[in-house]
Amino acid sequence: MDTSVFRLDGVTKRYGDLVALDNATLEAGANEYISFLGPSGSGKTTLLRVIAGFEAPESGRVYFNGKDITNLPAHERGIGFVFQNFALFPHLTVIQNVGFGLTHGKSGLSAAEIERRSLEMIELVGLSGMEGRGVDQISGGQRQRVALARTLTMHPKLVLLDEPLGALDANLRSRMRNELRAIRERLGVTFVHVTGSETEALAMGDRIVVLDRGRIIQVGTPDEVYGAPASPEVAHFLNRFNLFDGTLSGGTFNGVFGAVPSPQAIPSDRSVYAVRYDRMQVLPVSAKVSGPSIRARFVASEYLGSSMMNFFEAEDGHVIEMEHHLSLGAAQEFEPRQDYLLTWNPDQAIVFGREASR
Amino acid sequence: MTSQTTIQKRQATTTRWLLLPGIIWMSLFLVVPILMIVYVSFWTQTTFNISPDPTLASWKQFFSSDTYTGSLWTTIRIWLIVLACTFIVGYPTALFVGLFVKSQTLSTVLLVICVIPFWTSFLIRVLAWRPMLGKEGAINIVLMKLGIIQQPIEVLLFTELSVIIGMTQIYCVFMVGPIAFMLSRIDRNIIEAARDLGAGFGRIFWKIIFPLSLPGVVVGAIFVSVMVLGEFATSGALSGRKVNLLGNIIVTQVGSLKWAMASVVGVILTVVMGIVIAGFLRIVDLKREL
Numbered sequence: 001m002d003t004s005v006f007r008l009d010g011v012t013k014r015y016g017d018l019v020a021l022d023n024a025t026l027e028a029g030a031n032e033y034i035s036f037l038g039p040s041g042s043g044k045t046t047l048l049r050v051i052a053g054f055e056a057p058e059s060g061r062v063y064f065n066g067k068d069i070t071n072l073p074a075h076e077r078g079i080g081f082v083f084q085n086f087a088l089f090p091h092l093t094v095i096q097n098v099g100f101g102l103t104h105g106k107s108g109l110s111a112a113e114i115e116r117r118s119l120e121m122i123e124l125v126g127l128s129g130m131e132g133r134g135v136d137q138i139s140g141g142q143r144q145r146v147a148l149a150r151t152l153t154m155h156p157k158l159v160l161l162d163e164p165l166g167a168l169d170a171n172l173r174s175r176m177r178n179e180l181r182a183i184r185e186r187l188g189v190t191f192v193h194v195t196g197s198e199t200e201a202l203a204m205g206d207r208i209v210v211l212d213r214g215r216i217i218q219v220g221t222p223d224e225v226y227g228a229p230a231s232p233e234v235a236h237f238l239n240r241f242n243l244f245d246g247t248l249s250g251g252t253f254n255g256v257f258g259a260v261p262s263p264q265a266i267p268s269d270r271s272v273y274a275v276r277y278d279r280m281q282v283l284p285v286s287a288k289v290s291g292p293s294i295r296a297r298f299v300a301s302e303y304l305g306s307s308m309m310n311f312f313e314a315e316d317g318h319v320i321e322m323e324h325h326l327s328l329g330a331a332q333e334f335e336p337r338q339d340y341l342l343t344w345n346p347d348q349a350i351v352f353g354r355e356a357s358r
Numbered sequence: 359m360t361s362q363t364t365i366q367k368r369q370a371t372t373t374r375w376l377l378l379p380g381i382i383w384m385s386l387f388l389v390v391p392i393l394m395i396v397y398v399s400f401w402t403q404t405t406f407n408i409s410p411d412p413t414l415a416s417w418k419q420f421f422s423s424d425t426y427t428g429s430l431w432t433t434i435r436i437w438l439i440v441l442a443c444t445f446i447v448g449y450p451t452a453l454f455v456g457l458f459v460k461s462q463t464l465s466t467v468l469l470v471i472c473v474i475p476f477w478t479s480f481l482i483r484v485l486a487w488r489p490m491l492g493k494e495g496a497i498n499i500v501l502m503k504l505g506i507i508q509q510p511i512e513v514l515l516f517t518e519l520s521v522i523i524g525m526t527q528i529y530c531v532f533m534v535g536p537i538a539f540m541l542s543r544i545d546r547n548i549i550e551a552a553r554d555l556g557a558g559f560g561r562i563f564w565k566i567i568f569p570l571s572l573p574g575v576v577v578g579a580i581f582v583s584v585m586v587l588g589e590f591a592t593s594g595a596l597s598g599r600k601v602n603l604l605g606n607i608i609v610t611q612v613g614s615l616k617w618a619m620a621s622v623v624g625v626i627l628t629v630v631m632g633i634v635i636a637g638f639l640r641i642v643d644l645k646r647e648l
Binding site for chain 1 (some may be wrong): 502545546548550551552553554555556558561562565566569570
């Protein structure tokens with residue numbers, strides 16, 4: 001029995017010599033919210049376009065609702081797509097945009113029924129009273145809702161969102177995030193959301209799919225991905241870890257901070273030592289530390305409301321970040337261009353290396 | 359408060375200075391000549407002389423003569439036919455260049471190819487149709503060699519048809535350019551979105567592509583109309599003087615120093631153009647679109 005809404009099986013796509021997607025395999029259940037996270041050029045948008053049917057894969061199959069849809073054109077797939085720039089019809093009003101698919105597709109509904117369904121959807125996305133406006137007379141956030149409503153009127157089982165929040169300001173972004181979740185819970189639709197922002201992926205996804213250079217490098221809940229990144233690349237995209245290169249041998253990691261016993265290592269081509277920003281501790285240079293430590297010069301700090309980011313520069317030019325949650329007490333004051341000793345509890349570090357633990 | 363009013367005052371002064379060259383130019387070379395033509399159309403014309411005594415004689419003569427009113431209707435008929443032909447030939451071309459060609463470079467190259475005929479003089483472009491369309495011209499020779507026709511087709515040259523063929527070829531690019539420009543500005547995602555919502559190609563064309571290209575059609579139509587309505591060279595060279603447009607009448611009247619009559623026709627032509635342009639501008643709000 002195939003209970004998944006969609007399934008990718010070894011999907012590969014090339015643009016000339018460039019491998020945009022390399023053997024991507026993935027499965028998604030009903031009523032799930034999945035985030036594709038990766039830097040630009042990682043293939044996340046290509047993957048989304050392959051699922052939507054705007055691009056054909058070179059090899060591999062795409063299944064939707066248990067059927068092989070690899071060779072089905074986009075409009076016959078019954079998958080909704082929300083474009084990054086919303087792609088609204090600029091010469092039509094809000095309600096004409098929302099009702100476009102029902103009016104001009106194969107719905108066969110009466111004009112009255114189309115209007116009823118369009119109005120219902122406009123109400124759902126909170127745009128009642130704006131039906132008659134032109135789409136160039138509304139704000140960016142409202143346009144985003146029109147794009148979403150236009151897709152949702154077609155009652156798709158799966159909605160693909162291409163960086164849907166990228167064009168919005170921070171305030172609207174967090175509001176839309178909550179509303180997208182609410183809409184999904186009401187309609188029971190599976191959402192796949194492509195984003196370059198790690199906070200968005202962590203906040204919105206039931207599951208996060210991390211992509212790098214066309215390959216899926218980790219799939220997991222936000223908790224799993226954040227707590228246990230599968231590779232140094234994942235740790236890098238999450239933008240929450242200080243990464244140190246070094247060598248791992250005999251259960252000991254040798255880095256700029258000295259040798260640290262690392263009995264538990266995650267298999268990886270590269271040997272990398274990762275410490276979360278908020279696990280770093282800052283001590284005066286004179287302090288005696290037993291664990292790993294690194295001498296670094298304080299550069300600047302950045303106030304983020306709930307926390308304070310402090311930036312240090314090590315002797316080799318490597319920037320080390322330290323996050324202090326303000327709920328744990330007032331932030332330490334550091335003297336600019338002064339040296340400090342940075343340390344951490346080695347048990348909380350994540351070690352990647354060729355020599356995996358048994 | 360005071361500083362703000364000073365800034366506003368200074369901006370107003372700047373605006374006036376920037377407007378000045380345009381106003382001077384337009385007055386000297388547009389407004390004054392038009393007023394002059396209107397004035398001269400009421401002058402008294404004798405065979406060898408013209409005097410500024412006001413009279414309606416030339417106007418009466420225009421509207422009571424079948425030759426003159428006939429040329430007005432010919433002008434309007436030829437204009438409508440050429441407009442339709444340039445649209446029928448130009449829109450699909452523009453659709454291809456502006457929308458179907460994905461590469462920006464290729465679409466620019468194709469547009470330049472459309473413009474290449476303009477590298478030669480206007481007269482050469484017109485006269486080149488003679489060896490093409492003539493009784494012993496290229497088209498007749500090819501058709502006879504292929505055995506499609508036994509006798510050369512004579513209606514090809516020195517008829518209204520040859521004027522229409524010539525004008526359509528010359529003015530088509532003015533239709534293609536603006537339409538292709540508007541089409542190339544359409545966001546491809548919009549078309550993909552419409553397709554994703556289940557609309558077929560026909561629906562996408564009529565509901566999305568055509569309405570969005572309409573400003574281009576209007577601009578193209580204005581270009582073609584203004585040029586065809588004022589035409590005299592193509593009709594002179596390709597019709598053997600059989601097709602007389604208002605432009606041809608002006609040329610003949612000026613040639614025989616009948617300034618008053620030439621002015622009457624000039625005023626009528628200007629009024630017709632004004633009505634046509636105003637009509638086209640009602641279709642779309644160009645200020646909003648461009």
